[in-house]
Amino acid sequence: MGFVHGMAYFGFAFVGHDRSPGWYYSHVKTALSSAPGAARISQPVPMLDLKRQYAPLQQELQEAVGQVLETQQFILGEYAAEFERAAAGQLGVKHAVGCSSGTDALWLALAAAGVGPGMAVVTTPFSFFASVSAILRSGATALLADIEPRTFHLDAAAVERVLDGEQGGAVRAILPVHLYGQCADWSVWGRLRRERGVQLIEDAAQAWGAEWQGVKAGGLGDAAAFSFYPTKNLSAAGDAGMVATNSEELAERARMLRQHGMRRRYYHDEIGWNTRLDGFQAAILSVKLKYIEGWNQARRRVAERYHALFAAAGLAESGSYPERGVVLPGEATGSRHVWHQYVIRVQRRDALREFLAARAIGSEIYYPVALHMQKALRRLGYAEGSFPEAERAAREVLALPIFPELREDEQATVVAAIAEFLN
Numbered sequence: 500m501g502f503v504h505g506m507a508y509f510g511f512a513f514v515g516h517d518r519s520p521g522w523y524y525s526h527v528k529t530a531l532s533s534a535p536g537a538a539r540i541s542q543p544v545p546m547l548d549l550k551r552q553y554a555p556l557q558q559e560l561q562e563a564v565g566q567v568l569e570t571q572q573f574i575l576g577e578y579a580a581e582f583e584r585a586a587a588g589q590l591g592v593k594h595a596v597g598c599s600s601g602t603d604a605l606w607l608a609l610a611a612a613g614v615g616p617g618m619a620v621v622t623t624p625f626s627f628f629a630s631v632s633a634i635l636r637s638g639a640t641a642l643l644a645d646i647e648p649r650t651f652h653l654d655a656a657a658v659e660r661v662l663d664g665e666q667g668g669a670v671r672a673i674l675p676v677h678l679y680g681q682c683a684d685w686s687v688w689g690r691l692r693r694e695r696g697v698q699l700i701e702d703a704a705q706a707w708g709a710e711w712q713g714v715k716a717g718g719l720g721d722a723a724a725f726s727f728y729p730t731k732n733l734s735a736a737g738d739a740g741m742v743a744t745n746s747e748e749l750a751e752r753a754r755m756l757r758q759h760g761m762r763r764r765y766y767h768d769e770i771g772w773n774t775r776l777d778g779f780q781a782a783i784l785s786v787k788l789k790y791i792e793g794w795n796q797a798r799r800r801v802a803e804r805y806h807a808l809f810a811a812a813g814l815a816e817s818g819s820y821p822e823r824g825v826v827l828p829g830e831a832t833g834s835r836h837v838w839h840q841y842v843i844r845v846q847r848r849d850a851l852r853e854f855l856a857a858r859a860i861g862s863e864i865y866y867p868v869a870l871h872m873q874k875a876l877r878r879l880g881y882a883e884g885s886f887p888e889a890e891r892a893a894r895e896v897l898a899l900p901i902f903p904e905l906r907e908d909e910q911a912t913v914v915a916a917i918a919e920f921l922n
């Protein structure tokens with residue numbers, strides 16, 4: 500029942516999953532009973548296995564890389580231009596500007612949007628470090644606001660308090676993060692943009708293909724930053740990133756800034772940086788772009804199977820915080836989640852993680868330390884206790900194995916191990 504409540508909160512519907520609840524129940528029971536004791540878990544389950552993605556694409560990817568070698572177009576050039584065209588088309592945005600990482604994409608998006616010294620940007624303390632460090636690198640001040648406990652997204656009411664506070668007048672932009680592959684609730688950010696005249700920069704590093712009310716991440720804000728780090732749902736074979744925008748002016752500025760502020764070769768209008776997309780990464784990304792929608796659909800099926808397996812094991816809890824079982828992640832009404840990560844909340848999280856590791860079951864903590872508590876960010880001046888939701892999330896979240904090729908039996912193994920730990 501709790502599970503149903505929890506999911507209803509998110510408007511989650513059990514549509515299109517491929518097994519009946521009875522199947523899940525018996526599957527978990529089999530996994531639980533087939534191997535009692537510590538030796539119970541019979542197979543390792545990786546957190547991520549990129550080799551399973553590579554195997555069917557091997558020939559296509561090697562040909563793409565071979566072509567780059569043939570043409571020697573190593574930096575930007577035709578492969579980057581081709582990827583940018585296809586990427587913009589898929590996202591439904593006017594411009595895509597490739598660069599060398601998601602971190603650089605965030606900085607480029609901010610700098611191209613005119614953010615700099617004397618200004619402030621509001622973001623979340625519960626994200627990857629780059630969401631804040633990119634703001635600081637732009638020369639602006641980073642202001643933080645707490646998160647909302649169910650989605651882990653930046654809390655709009657908390658952001659409004661910042662805007663109404665002492666430093667609110669300096670705020671030039673808000674930087675919501677589409678954490679774990681789900682778009683931040685854009686109806687509230689769109690309203691704040693209109694009412695407060697701030698720009699919106701999306702941190703879409705984890706959200707290729709995610710949607711908010713039918714609009715893809717990347718096309719929601721004034722600009723968006725994507726990462727193609729190898730663990731991301733759309734991944735390169737190394738570091739790569741991209742800025743997406745519908746603004747001609749912003750795209751032009753980002754193109755200039757990614758090449759040392761040059762519009763014309765060796766004539767530098769501004770201090771930019773070297774953050775260009777390379778031909779190998781672009782060629783690989785162009786191949787993977789053809790498959791990403793199928794992979795995202797597969798991720799959605801994996802997430803539904805986890806929901807069902809946890810429900811069948813009687814572990815799913817309905818509140819925002821875990822008591823004896825686990826709080827499952829959900830899909831907000833109006834949102835299309837691409838499940839970059841499947842993140843549960845659980846008590847005794849670190850002990851559970853060790854228990855899983857002892858059974859060769861992968862898991863990860865995104866993120867163990869809220870950003871205001873990071874040594875490098877003490878200078879922001881926030882004390883412990885400033886963002887209780889972010890601090891609590893940092894203690895309770897655990898990301899479970901999820902990737903398109905993850906098998907049902909592997910998922911049942913993960914859930915059975917968690918059930919064993921909690922019971």
Ligand SMILES: Cc1ncc(COP(=O)(O)O)c(C=O)c1O
Nearest residue numbers: 600601602627629704726727728
């Ligand atoms: C939310 C978020 N923002 C920014 C980044 C930075 O991307 P990259 O590692 O490509 O620099 C990442 C990925 O690591 C991320 O997850």
